[in-house]
Amino acid sequence: GIQVEQSPPDLILQEGANSTLRCNFSDSVNNLQWFHQNPWGQLINLFYIPSGTKQNGRLSATTVATERYSLLYISSSQTTDSGVYFCAVDMRFGAGTRLTVKP
Amino acid sequence: EPEVTQTPSHQVTQMGQEVILRCVPISNHLYFYWYRQILGQKVEFLVSFYNNEISEKSEIFDDQFSVERPDGSNFTLKIRSTKLEDSAMYFCASSSRGAWVDEQFFGPGTRLTVL
Numbered sequence: 001g002i003q004v005e006q007s008p009p010d011l012i013l014q015e016g017a018n019s020t021l022r023c024n025f026s027d028s029v030n031n032l033q034w035f036h037q038n039p040w041g042q043l044i045n046l047f048y049i050p051s052g053t054k055q056n057g058r059l060s061a062t063t064v065a066t067e068r069y070s071l072l073y074i075s076s077s078q079t080t081d082s083g084v085y086f087c088a089v090d091m092r093f094g095a096g097t098r099l100t101v102k103p
Numbered sequence: 104e105p106e107v108t109q110t111p112s113h114q115v116t117q118m119g120q121e122v123i124l125r126c127v128p129i130s131n132h133l134y135f136y137w138y139r140q141i142l143g144q145k146v147e148f149l150v151s152f153y154n155n156e157i158s159e160k161s162e163i164f165d166d167q168f169s170v171e172r173p174d175g176s177n178f179t180l181k182i183r184s185t186k187l188e189d190s191a192m193y194f195c196a197s198s199s200r201g202a203w204v205d206e207q208f209f210g211p212g213t214r215l216t217v218l
Contacts, residue, residue: 030203030204031202031203031204031205031206031207033206033207035209040211041140041192041211041212041214042209042211042212043146043194043209043212045206045208045209048205048206086145086146088146088207090202090203091136091148091151091159091202091207092148093138093145093146093147093148094145095144095145096145
């Protein structure tokens with residue numbers, strides 16, 4: 001099956017900093033989503049992005065399907081951005097990036 | 104905004120007991136899914152369901168698991184004889200079109216604890 005790898009596994013930022021999270025996948029993609037898992041365990045949809053670029057406020061995402069990667073950008077990070085960010089490709093999740101934003 | 108709901112939020116059971124986890128998908132969605140997440144680990148796909156049939160399942164989804172859409176609104180996951188290693192968060196998801204072509208929306212999860 002498809003392999004999904006996320007990097008970095010952990011990221012610590014000061015409030016206000018920008019960050020880039022990466023998702024690599026091993027095969028052609030039909031469906032790619034980014035999620036934020038909040039401290040209560042809920043999976044919050046961020047982007048459905050099998051290809052192209054999307055933006056939503058301080059967050060944006062880009063998927064380059066031909067090169068088998070997707071990037072999630074977080075700008076001007078806030079403490080509420082803390083949590084685990086998952087990339088899911090064709091129903092297979094990566095191991096996530098744990099983001100901690102310090103005040 | 105429509106959302107997926109799951110009940111109960113937390114279920115505690117004894118090893119060997121049967122449990123049924125319930126989900127109400129978004130009303131106009133036709134494709135339903137179950138995932139699980141063992142504490143501290145990644146989310147794992149269990150099964151997808153469409154038109155009253157399993158359309159895909161993972162190697163985790165063995166004979167102790169079953170899914171059902173007993174009526175027009177509910178979607179259930181049954182674990183026949185629970186094991187300690189079944190302790191996890193179980194997420195239900197739904198989409199209006201198939202998993203390969205559409206965004207999935209997740210419920211808040213049911214935390215299953217097997218003692």
